[in-house]
Amino acid sequence: MIEAIKKAKTKMSSGPDGIPLKLVKYYGLARPDLYRTLFNGIANSNFPDSWRTARVVAVHKKGDKKDVNNYRPVSNLCSLSKIYERCVLKRLNDCASHLLGSSQHGFRSFHSTTSCLVEIKDSLLGNLDNGKACVMYSLDLSAAFDMLRRDTFINNMVGEIPNALLNAISDFLSNRNFYVNVKNANSALYSLDRGCPQGSVLGPVLFNLYVGRVHSYLPPESRFIAYADDSYVICPGSTVNDAKDLAEATIAIHVDKLRELGMVVNENKTEVTVFSKAADPPQIEINCGGKLIQSKPTIKALGVIIDHRLRWTEHIRMVVNKVRRLICGFRMVRDKFTEIQAKNLITAQALSVLYYGSAAWPTPSLLGDRLRRLESIHYRCLRVIVKDYKQRISREWIDAATQRLPPKLWCRFAAASLAIKVRQSREPKYLHDEFFLNTYTEARKPGRLFGYDSSKSMIGRGQTKNWIGQTLGQIKNSWTTSSLSNDQIRRMLKRTFK
Secondary structure: OHHHHHHOOOOOOOOOOOOOHHHHHHHHHHOHHHHHHHHHHHHHOOOOHHHHEEEEEEEEOOOOOOOHHHEEEEEEOOHHHHHHHHHHHHHHHHHHHHHHOOOEOOOOOOOOHHHHHHHHHHHHHHHHHOOOEEEEEEEOEOOHHHHOOHHHHHHHHEOOEOHHHHHHHHHHHOOEEEEEEEOOEEOOOEEEOOOOOOOOOOHHHHHHHHHOOHHHHOOOOOEEEEEOOEEEEEEEEOOHHHHHHHHHHHHHHHHHHHHHOOOOEOHHHOEEEEEOOOOOOOOOEEEEOOEEEEOOOEEEEOOEEEEOOOOOHHHHHHHHHHHHHHHHHHHHHHHHOOHHHHHHHHHHHHHHHHOOOOOOOOHHHOOHHHHHHHHHHHHHHHHHHHOOOOOOOOHHHHHHHHOOOOHHHHHHHHHHHHHHHHHHHOOOHHHHHHHHHHHOOOOOOOOEEOOEEOOOOOHHHHHHHHHHHHHHHOOOHHHHHOOOOHHHHHHHHHHHOO
Protein backbone atom coordinates (compact mmCIF):
# COMPACT_ATOMS: atom_id res chain seq x y z
CA MET A 1 0.00 0.00 0.00
CA ILE A 2 2.66 2.51 1.06
CA GLU A 3 4.75 1.59 -1.98
CA ALA A 4 1.81 2.22 -4.31
CA ILE A 5 1.16 5.62 -2.75
CA LYS A 6 4.81 6.66 -2.94
CA LYS A 7 5.02 5.75 -6.64
CA ALA A 8 2.10 8.01 -7.49
CA LYS A 9 3.16 11.20 -9.25
CA THR A 10 2.99 14.46 -7.33
CA LYS A 11 0.85 16.44 -9.77
CA MET A 12 -2.00 18.90 -9.46
CA SER A 13 -3.92 17.30 -12.33
CA SER A 14 -7.27 15.74 -11.49
CA GLY A 15 -9.99 13.63 -13.04
CA PRO A 16 -13.75 14.12 -13.09
CA ASP A 17 -13.80 14.18 -9.27
CA GLY A 18 -11.66 17.34 -9.21
CA ILE A 19 -9.32 15.95 -6.51
CA PRO A 20 -5.62 16.56 -7.36
CA LEU A 21 -3.32 13.54 -7.31
CA LYS A 22 -0.92 15.48 -5.09
CA LEU A 23 -3.59 15.78 -2.40
CA VAL A 24 -4.53 12.09 -2.66
CA LYS A 25 -0.88 11.12 -2.25
CA TYR A 26 -0.38 13.44 0.74
CA TYR A 27 -3.33 12.07 2.71
CA GLY A 28 -2.53 8.50 1.67
CA LEU A 29 0.91 8.73 3.25
CA ALA A 30 -0.61 10.26 6.38
CA ARG A 31 -3.46 7.69 6.76
CA PRO A 32 -2.72 4.60 4.68
CA ASP A 33 -5.06 2.54 6.88
CA LEU A 34 -8.07 4.42 5.47
CA TYR A 35 -7.00 3.64 1.91
CA ARG A 36 -6.40 0.00 2.81
CA THR A 37 -9.92 -0.34 4.23
CA LEU A 38 -11.42 1.35 1.17
CA PHE A 39 -9.52 -0.77 -1.36
CA ASN A 40 -10.28 -4.03 0.43
CA GLY A 41 -13.96 -3.12 0.33
CA ILE A 42 -13.76 -2.43 -3.41
CA ALA A 43 -11.96 -5.74 -4.04
CA ASN A 44 -14.70 -7.60 -2.18
CA SER A 45 -17.59 -5.77 -3.89
CA ASN A 46 -17.53 -3.65 -7.06
CA PHE A 47 -15.38 -1.02 -8.72
CA PRO A 48 -17.01 2.40 -8.00
CA ASP A 49 -19.13 3.72 -10.87
CA SER A 50 -17.74 7.22 -10.37
CA TRP A 51 -14.26 5.89 -11.10
CA ARG A 52 -15.32 4.43 -14.46
CA THR A 53 -15.63 7.86 -16.08
CA ALA A 54 -12.76 9.59 -17.89
CA ARG A 55 -12.52 13.25 -18.82
CA VAL A 56 -10.87 13.54 -22.23
CA VAL A 57 -9.01 16.69 -23.23
CA ALA A 58 -7.42 17.33 -26.63
CA VAL A 59 -3.71 18.23 -26.67
CA HIS A 60 -2.31 19.78 -29.84
CA LYS A 61 0.56 17.76 -31.37
CA LYS A 62 1.60 19.66 -34.49
CA GLY A 63 0.30 21.30 -37.64
CA ASP A 64 -2.89 23.23 -38.21
CA LYS A 65 -4.81 23.76 -34.96
CA LYS A 66 -8.07 23.72 -36.90
CA ASP A 67 -7.49 20.13 -38.02
CA VAL A 68 -8.88 17.67 -35.46
CA ASN A 69 -6.41 15.00 -36.62
CA ASN A 70 -3.55 17.07 -35.20
CA TYR A 71 -4.75 16.59 -31.62
CA ARG A 72 -4.02 13.76 -29.19
CA PRO A 73 -6.82 12.76 -26.80
CA VAL A 74 -5.61 12.56 -23.20
CA SER A 75 -7.77 10.93 -20.54
CA ASN A 76 -7.89 12.13 -16.94
CA LEU A 77 -9.09 9.54 -14.43
CA CYS A 78 -10.01 9.91 -10.78
CA SER A 79 -6.83 10.22 -8.72
CA LEU A 80 -7.81 7.72 -6.04
CA SER A 81 -8.51 5.15 -8.73
CA LYS A 82 -4.85 5.26 -9.79
CA ILE A 83 -3.67 4.36 -6.28
CA TYR A 84 -6.04 1.39 -6.29
CA GLU A 85 -4.76 0.35 -9.71
CA ARG A 86 -1.16 0.33 -8.45
CA CYS A 87 -2.15 -2.09 -5.70
CA VAL A 88 -3.81 -4.39 -8.25
CA LEU A 89 -0.81 -4.02 -10.55
CA LYS A 90 1.57 -5.17 -7.81
CA ARG A 91 -0.39 -8.42 -7.40
CA LEU A 92 -0.66 -8.84 -11.15
CA ASN A 93 3.11 -8.51 -11.63
CA ASP A 94 3.72 -11.07 -8.88
CA CYS A 95 1.67 -13.77 -10.60
CA ALA A 96 1.61 -12.94 -14.32
CA SER A 97 4.93 -11.32 -15.29
CA HIS A 98 6.06 -14.61 -16.86
CA LEU A 99 3.23 -14.35 -19.39
CA LEU A 100 4.90 -11.33 -21.01
CA GLY A 101 7.85 -13.37 -22.27
CA SER A 102 11.41 -12.15 -22.56
CA SER A 103 10.91 -9.98 -25.66
CA GLN A 104 8.52 -7.37 -24.24
CA HIS A 105 10.35 -4.26 -22.99
CA GLY A 106 7.40 -1.91 -22.43
CA PHE A 107 6.20 -0.90 -18.95
CA ARG A 108 8.35 -3.45 -17.12
CA SER A 109 10.92 -3.06 -14.39
CA PHE A 110 14.55 -3.09 -15.59
CA HIS A 111 13.40 -2.67 -19.20
CA SER A 112 13.35 0.46 -21.34
CA THR A 113 13.39 1.74 -24.89
CA THR A 114 17.19 1.61 -24.71
CA SER A 115 17.26 -2.06 -23.75
CA CYS A 116 14.84 -2.73 -26.61
CA LEU A 117 17.08 -0.88 -29.09
CA VAL A 118 20.20 -2.70 -27.87
CA GLU A 119 18.46 -6.04 -28.37
CA ILE A 120 17.46 -5.07 -31.92
CA LYS A 121 20.98 -3.92 -32.81
CA ASP A 122 22.70 -6.94 -31.33
CA SER A 123 20.33 -9.38 -33.01
CA LEU A 124 21.07 -7.74 -36.36
CA LEU A 125 24.84 -7.73 -35.81
CA GLY A 126 24.83 -11.31 -34.60
CA ASN A 127 23.14 -12.53 -37.76
CA LEU A 128 25.37 -10.43 -40.01
CA ASP A 129 28.48 -11.76 -38.31
CA ASN A 130 27.24 -15.29 -38.96
CA GLY A 131 27.07 -14.51 -42.67
CA LYS A 132 23.29 -14.17 -42.84
CA ALA A 133 21.06 -11.56 -44.42
CA CYS A 134 18.12 -10.12 -42.44
CA VAL A 135 14.76 -8.68 -43.29
CA MET A 136 13.39 -6.55 -40.45
CA TYR A 137 9.83 -5.26 -40.36
CA SER A 138 7.86 -3.15 -37.90
CA LEU A 139 4.10 -3.29 -37.49
CA ASP A 140 2.05 -0.22 -36.65
CA LEU A 141 -1.27 -0.71 -34.84
CA SER A 142 -4.05 1.87 -35.05
CA ALA A 143 -5.51 2.86 -31.66
CA ALA A 144 -3.97 -0.30 -30.20
CA PHE A 145 -4.92 0.23 -26.54
CA ASP A 146 -8.49 1.10 -27.53
CA MET A 147 -9.07 -2.24 -29.24
CA LEU A 148 -8.66 -4.60 -26.26
CA ARG A 149 -11.71 -6.85 -25.90
CA ARG A 150 -12.59 -7.52 -22.29
CA ASP A 151 -14.23 -10.92 -22.86
CA THR A 152 -11.31 -12.15 -24.97
CA PHE A 153 -8.81 -10.98 -22.36
CA ILE A 154 -10.65 -12.72 -19.52
CA ASN A 155 -11.02 -15.97 -21.48
CA ASN A 156 -7.32 -16.00 -22.37
CA MET A 157 -6.27 -15.38 -18.75
CA VAL A 158 -8.45 -18.06 -17.12
CA GLY A 159 -6.11 -20.42 -15.32
CA GLU A 160 -3.20 -18.01 -15.68
CA ILE A 161 -4.34 -15.40 -13.13
CA PRO A 162 -6.05 -16.16 -9.79
CA ASN A 163 -9.85 -15.90 -10.07
CA ALA A 164 -10.18 -13.17 -7.45
CA LEU A 165 -7.66 -10.96 -9.24
CA LEU A 166 -9.15 -11.77 -12.64
CA ASN A 167 -12.62 -10.77 -11.40
CA ALA A 168 -11.24 -7.47 -10.12
CA ILE A 169 -9.67 -6.77 -13.52
CA SER A 170 -12.89 -7.75 -15.32
CA ASP A 171 -14.84 -5.35 -13.12
CA PHE A 172 -12.26 -2.63 -13.76
CA LEU A 173 -12.66 -2.99 -17.56
CA SER A 174 -16.48 -3.11 -17.50
CA ASN A 175 -18.93 -0.26 -18.14
CA ARG A 176 -16.30 2.38 -18.88
CA ASN A 177 -17.42 5.75 -20.24
CA PHE A 178 -16.00 9.18 -21.05
CA TYR A 179 -16.83 12.75 -21.94
CA VAL A 180 -14.82 15.37 -23.82
CA ASN A 181 -13.88 18.66 -22.20
CA VAL A 182 -13.07 21.67 -24.40
CA LYS A 183 -12.68 25.16 -22.90
CA ASN A 184 -14.71 24.30 -19.79
CA ALA A 185 -17.53 22.87 -21.92
CA ASN A 186 -18.39 19.17 -21.58
CA SER A 187 -19.82 16.85 -24.19
CA ALA A 188 -22.40 14.15 -23.61
CA LEU A 189 -21.36 10.93 -21.86
CA TYR A 190 -20.27 8.12 -24.20
CA SER A 191 -19.86 4.44 -23.31
CA LEU A 192 -16.89 2.25 -24.22
CA ASP A 193 -17.44 -1.39 -25.16
CA ARG A 194 -13.73 -2.20 -25.49
CA GLY A 195 -10.24 -0.88 -24.81
CA CYS A 196 -7.95 -0.18 -21.86
CA PRO A 197 -8.80 3.03 -19.99
CA GLN A 198 -6.46 5.68 -21.40
CA GLY A 199 -4.29 7.27 -18.73
CA SER A 200 -4.72 4.34 -16.36
CA VAL A 201 -1.92 2.58 -14.49
CA LEU A 202 -3.20 -0.92 -15.27
CA GLY A 203 -3.97 -0.30 -18.95
CA PRO A 204 -0.49 -0.73 -20.50
CA VAL A 205 0.24 -3.96 -18.61
CA LEU A 206 -3.18 -5.40 -19.49
CA PHE A 207 -2.49 -4.62 -23.14
CA ASN A 208 0.92 -6.34 -22.96
CA LEU A 209 -0.75 -9.44 -21.51
CA TYR A 210 -3.48 -9.27 -24.16
CA VAL A 211 -1.05 -9.45 -27.10
CA GLY A 212 1.71 -11.28 -25.21
CA ARG A 213 1.09 -14.69 -26.77
CA VAL A 214 1.24 -13.53 -30.38
CA HIS A 215 5.00 -14.04 -30.67
CA SER A 216 4.67 -17.72 -29.67
CA TYR A 217 2.87 -18.42 -32.97
CA LEU A 218 5.67 -16.96 -35.11
CA PRO A 219 8.34 -19.18 -36.71
CA PRO A 220 11.16 -19.91 -34.23
CA GLU A 221 13.78 -18.70 -36.72
CA SER A 222 12.46 -15.14 -36.51
CA ARG A 223 13.33 -12.78 -33.66
CA PHE A 224 10.39 -10.91 -32.11
CA ILE A 225 11.13 -7.75 -30.06
CA ALA A 226 8.47 -5.38 -28.72
CA TYR A 227 7.92 -2.24 -26.70
CA ALA A 228 4.21 -2.13 -25.77
CA ASP A 229 2.32 -1.91 -29.09
CA ASP A 230 5.48 -1.31 -31.16
CA SER A 231 6.73 -4.64 -32.49
CA TYR A 232 9.84 -5.39 -34.52
CA VAL A 233 10.63 -8.75 -36.13
CA ILE A 234 14.02 -9.77 -37.53
CA CYS A 235 13.96 -12.62 -40.06
CA PRO A 236 17.40 -14.06 -40.98
CA GLY A 237 18.28 -16.20 -43.96
CA SER A 238 21.26 -17.55 -45.88
CA THR A 239 20.35 -15.17 -48.70
CA VAL A 240 18.12 -12.14 -49.01
CA ASN A 241 15.49 -14.27 -50.79
CA ASP A 242 15.48 -16.78 -47.93
CA ALA A 243 15.08 -13.96 -45.42
CA LYS A 244 12.28 -12.49 -47.54
CA ASP A 245 10.41 -15.82 -47.63
CA LEU A 246 10.67 -16.13 -43.85
CA ALA A 247 9.53 -12.52 -43.40
CA GLU A 248 6.46 -13.04 -45.59
CA ALA A 249 5.50 -16.21 -43.74
CA THR A 250 6.07 -14.52 -40.38
CA ILE A 251 4.19 -11.32 -41.13
CA ALA A 252 1.19 -13.29 -42.46
CA ILE A 253 0.87 -15.18 -39.16
CA HIS A 254 1.61 -12.03 -37.17
CA VAL A 255 -1.14 -9.99 -38.83
CA ASP A 256 -3.69 -12.83 -38.62
CA LYS A 257 -3.13 -13.34 -34.88
CA LEU A 258 -3.38 -9.62 -34.19
CA ARG A 259 -6.63 -9.39 -36.15
CA GLU A 260 -8.04 -12.33 -34.21
CA LEU A 261 -7.54 -10.16 -31.10
CA GLY A 262 -9.37 -7.26 -32.74
CA MET A 263 -6.24 -5.23 -33.52
CA VAL A 264 -6.13 -3.03 -36.63
CA VAL A 265 -2.81 -3.14 -38.51
CA ASN A 266 -1.94 0.10 -40.29
CA GLU A 267 -0.22 -1.18 -43.42
CA ASN A 268 0.61 2.36 -44.57
CA LYS A 269 2.96 2.81 -41.59
CA THR A 270 4.48 -0.65 -41.68
CA GLU A 271 8.19 -0.52 -42.59
CA VAL A 272 10.58 -3.11 -44.05
CA THR A 273 14.38 -2.94 -44.37
CA VAL A 274 16.95 -5.41 -45.71
CA PHE A 275 20.26 -5.84 -43.85
CA SER A 276 23.24 -7.62 -45.39
CA LYS A 277 26.97 -7.19 -45.85
CA ALA A 278 26.39 -5.98 -49.39
CA ALA A 279 26.94 -2.25 -49.81
CA ASP A 280 23.52 -1.90 -51.45
CA PRO A 281 21.15 -4.75 -50.53
CA PRO A 282 18.41 -5.48 -53.08
CA GLN A 283 15.03 -3.87 -52.59
CA ILE A 284 12.15 -6.27 -51.92
CA GLU A 285 8.38 -6.22 -51.47
CA ILE A 286 6.58 -7.88 -48.57
CA ASN A 287 2.86 -8.70 -48.56
CA CYS A 288 1.33 -7.27 -45.38
CA GLY A 289 -2.36 -8.00 -45.01
CA GLY A 290 -2.91 -7.79 -48.77
CA LYS A 291 -0.81 -4.66 -49.28
CA LEU A 292 2.68 -4.80 -50.81
CA ILE A 293 5.23 -2.99 -48.65
CA GLN A 294 8.35 -1.75 -50.43
CA SER A 295 11.57 -2.05 -48.43
CA LYS A 296 13.48 1.11 -47.58
CA PRO A 297 17.14 1.76 -46.70
CA THR A 298 16.19 2.84 -43.17
CA ILE A 299 13.73 1.78 -40.51
CA LYS A 300 12.67 3.80 -37.47
CA ALA A 301 12.56 1.97 -34.15
CA LEU A 302 11.43 3.83 -31.02
CA GLY A 303 12.68 7.16 -32.32
CA VAL A 304 16.06 5.86 -33.58
CA ILE A 305 16.71 5.57 -37.32
CA ILE A 306 18.54 2.32 -38.20
CA ASP A 307 20.07 2.32 -41.68
CA HIS A 308 20.77 -0.85 -43.64
CA ARG A 309 24.56 -0.50 -43.15
CA LEU A 310 24.30 0.28 -39.42
CA ARG A 311 26.30 3.47 -39.87
CA TRP A 312 23.71 5.66 -38.06
CA THR A 313 24.17 8.49 -40.55
CA GLU A 314 20.46 9.30 -40.90
CA HIS A 315 19.87 9.13 -37.16
CA ILE A 316 22.70 11.57 -36.42
CA ARG A 317 21.41 13.92 -39.09
CA MET A 318 17.93 13.82 -37.52
CA VAL A 319 19.01 14.52 -33.92
CA VAL A 320 21.50 17.20 -34.96
CA ASN A 321 18.77 19.08 -36.82
CA LYS A 322 16.45 18.80 -33.83
CA VAL A 323 19.02 20.15 -31.40
CA ARG A 324 20.12 22.92 -33.78
CA ARG A 325 16.60 24.33 -33.71
CA LEU A 326 16.59 24.23 -29.90
CA ILE A 327 19.88 26.10 -29.54
CA CYS A 328 18.46 29.26 -31.09
CA GLY A 329 15.82 29.39 -28.38
CA PHE A 330 18.33 28.63 -25.62
CA ARG A 331 20.53 31.55 -26.66
CA MET A 332 17.59 33.94 -26.55
CA VAL A 333 16.71 33.08 -22.93
CA ARG A 334 20.21 32.28 -21.62
CA ASP A 335 20.55 35.55 -19.65
CA LYS A 336 17.45 34.66 -17.64
CA PHE A 337 19.17 31.64 -16.06
CA THR A 338 22.14 31.06 -13.81
CA GLU A 339 24.93 28.84 -15.09
CA ILE A 340 23.69 25.89 -13.03
CA GLN A 341 20.13 26.38 -14.31
CA ALA A 342 21.39 26.68 -17.88
CA LYS A 343 23.40 23.46 -17.52
CA ASN A 344 20.35 21.60 -16.23
CA LEU A 345 18.21 23.03 -19.03
CA ILE A 346 20.66 22.11 -21.80
CA THR A 347 21.17 18.63 -20.37
CA ALA A 348 17.44 17.91 -20.02
CA GLN A 349 16.21 19.48 -23.25
CA ALA A 350 19.10 19.18 -25.73
CA LEU A 351 21.65 16.55 -24.70
CA SER A 352 18.88 14.11 -23.80
CA VAL A 353 17.64 14.38 -27.39
CA LEU A 354 21.13 14.17 -28.86
CA TYR A 355 22.15 11.05 -26.94
CA TYR A 356 18.84 9.25 -26.65
CA GLY A 357 19.49 5.52 -26.97
CA SER A 358 23.25 6.12 -27.20
CA ALA A 359 23.95 2.74 -25.59
CA ALA A 360 22.52 1.20 -28.77
CA TRP A 361 24.25 3.23 -31.47
CA PRO A 362 28.05 3.08 -31.03
CA THR A 363 29.14 6.71 -30.93
CA PRO A 364 32.89 6.06 -30.32
CA SER A 365 33.18 4.03 -33.53
CA LEU A 366 31.73 6.78 -35.70
CA LEU A 367 34.16 8.23 -38.20
CA GLY A 368 34.57 11.26 -40.39
CA ASP A 369 31.69 13.60 -40.98
CA ARG A 370 29.31 11.74 -38.64
CA LEU A 371 31.53 12.18 -35.60
CA ARG A 372 32.39 15.78 -36.51
CA ARG A 373 28.72 16.71 -36.77
CA LEU A 374 28.00 15.13 -33.41
CA GLU A 375 30.92 16.88 -31.74
CA SER A 376 30.03 20.21 -33.32
CA ILE A 377 26.44 20.28 -32.07
CA HIS A 378 27.49 18.87 -28.68
CA TYR A 379 29.86 21.77 -28.04
CA ARG A 380 27.44 24.33 -29.46
CA CYS A 381 25.08 23.27 -26.68
CA LEU A 382 27.76 23.54 -24.00
CA ARG A 383 28.94 26.93 -25.27
CA VAL A 384 25.48 28.30 -24.51
CA ILE A 385 26.05 27.40 -20.84
CA VAL A 386 29.34 29.35 -20.62
CA LYS A 387 28.14 32.05 -23.07
CA ASP A 388 30.95 31.39 -25.54
CA TYR A 389 29.05 32.20 -28.72
CA LYS A 390 32.18 33.09 -30.75
CA GLN A 391 33.95 29.80 -29.99
CA ARG A 392 36.97 31.30 -28.30
CA ILE A 393 37.24 28.71 -25.50
CA SER A 394 38.83 25.30 -26.04
CA ARG A 395 36.72 22.16 -25.89
CA GLU A 396 38.85 20.75 -23.08
CA TRP A 397 38.13 23.81 -20.92
CA ILE A 398 34.39 23.52 -21.68
CA ASP A 399 34.42 19.83 -20.70
CA ALA A 400 35.91 20.73 -17.32
CA ALA A 401 33.69 23.79 -16.77
CA THR A 402 30.40 22.05 -17.60
CA GLN A 403 31.37 18.61 -16.24
CA ARG A 404 29.94 16.91 -19.30
CA LEU A 405 31.58 14.02 -21.15
CA PRO A 406 32.71 14.51 -24.75
CA PRO A 407 30.79 12.54 -27.39
CA LYS A 408 33.39 9.77 -27.64
CA LEU A 409 32.89 8.91 -23.97
CA TRP A 410 29.17 9.59 -23.65
CA CYS A 411 28.15 6.36 -25.34
CA ARG A 412 30.64 4.31 -23.35
CA PHE A 413 29.19 5.71 -20.15
CA ALA A 414 25.64 4.84 -21.29
CA ALA A 415 26.70 1.30 -22.24
CA ALA A 416 28.51 0.79 -18.92
CA SER A 417 25.49 2.03 -16.96
CA LEU A 418 23.21 -0.36 -18.83
CA ALA A 419 25.67 -3.22 -18.36
CA ILE A 420 25.76 -2.86 -14.58
CA LYS A 421 21.98 -2.60 -14.32
CA VAL A 422 21.58 -5.77 -16.38
CA ARG A 423 24.20 -7.53 -14.28
CA GLN A 424 22.48 -6.64 -11.02
CA SER A 425 18.87 -7.26 -12.08
CA ARG A 426 19.50 -10.10 -14.57
CA GLU A 427 16.94 -8.39 -16.75
CA PRO A 428 16.25 -8.14 -19.64
CA LYS A 429 16.97 -11.83 -20.01
CA TYR A 430 18.25 -11.62 -23.58
CA LEU A 431 20.80 -8.93 -22.72
CA HIS A 432 21.90 -10.75 -19.61
CA ASP A 433 22.41 -14.03 -21.48
CA GLU A 434 24.02 -12.59 -24.60
CA PHE A 435 25.97 -9.75 -23.04
CA PHE A 436 27.32 -11.18 -19.82
CA LEU A 437 27.60 -14.86 -20.55
CA ASN A 438 29.73 -13.97 -23.55
CA THR A 439 31.63 -10.93 -22.34
CA TYR A 440 31.68 -10.54 -18.58
CA THR A 441 34.70 -12.54 -17.46
CA GLU A 442 37.27 -11.78 -14.81
CA ALA A 443 40.11 -12.00 -17.32
CA ARG A 444 38.37 -9.78 -19.91
CA LYS A 445 39.45 -12.27 -22.57
CA PRO A 446 38.80 -11.43 -26.22
CA GLY A 447 36.13 -13.36 -27.98
CA ARG A 448 32.37 -13.03 -28.13
CA LEU A 449 31.06 -9.56 -27.46
CA PHE A 450 27.36 -8.70 -27.25
CA GLY A 451 26.47 -12.14 -28.56
CA TYR A 452 28.67 -12.35 -31.65
CA ASP A 453 32.30 -13.17 -32.37
CA SER A 454 34.25 -9.90 -32.45
CA SER A 455 37.66 -11.57 -32.67
CA LYS A 456 37.15 -12.22 -36.38
CA SER A 457 37.22 -9.68 -39.19
CA MET A 458 33.47 -9.20 -39.43
CA ILE A 459 31.04 -6.33 -39.33
CA GLY A 460 30.86 -6.48 -35.54
CA ARG A 461 34.58 -5.90 -35.14
CA GLY A 462 34.61 -2.62 -37.01
CA GLN A 463 31.55 -1.39 -35.17
CA THR A 464 32.12 -2.38 -31.59
CA LYS A 465 35.18 -4.35 -30.60
CA ASN A 466 37.47 -1.53 -29.51
CA TRP A 467 35.06 0.59 -27.53
CA ILE A 468 33.09 -2.24 -25.93
CA GLY A 469 36.29 -3.78 -24.62
CA GLN A 470 37.32 -0.43 -23.18
CA THR A 471 33.87 0.10 -21.71
CA LEU A 472 33.92 -3.24 -19.93
CA GLY A 473 37.33 -2.35 -18.60
CA GLN A 474 35.73 0.58 -16.77
CA ILE A 475 33.39 -1.71 -14.84
CA LYS A 476 34.70 -3.02 -11.57
CA ASN A 477 33.45 -6.45 -10.51
CA SER A 478 32.77 -5.23 -6.95
CA TRP A 479 30.11 -2.87 -8.27
CA THR A 480 28.08 -5.74 -9.67
CA THR A 481 28.31 -8.01 -6.66
CA SER A 482 27.68 -5.48 -3.88
CA SER A 483 24.32 -3.95 -3.06
CA LEU A 484 24.95 -0.45 -4.35
CA SER A 485 22.14 1.86 -5.39
CA ASN A 486 21.87 3.11 -8.95
CA ASP A 487 22.88 6.59 -7.81
CA GLN A 488 26.03 5.26 -6.12
CA ILE A 489 26.99 3.29 -9.24
CA ARG A 490 26.33 6.32 -11.43
CA ARG A 491 28.64 8.48 -9.30
CA MET A 492 31.39 5.84 -9.43
CA LEU A 493 31.03 5.53 -13.19
CA LYS A 494 31.28 9.28 -13.61
CA ARG A 495 34.59 9.31 -11.76
CA THR A 496 36.02 6.58 -14.02
CA PHE A 497 35.08 8.46 -17.19
CA LYS A 498 36.58 11.81 -16.18
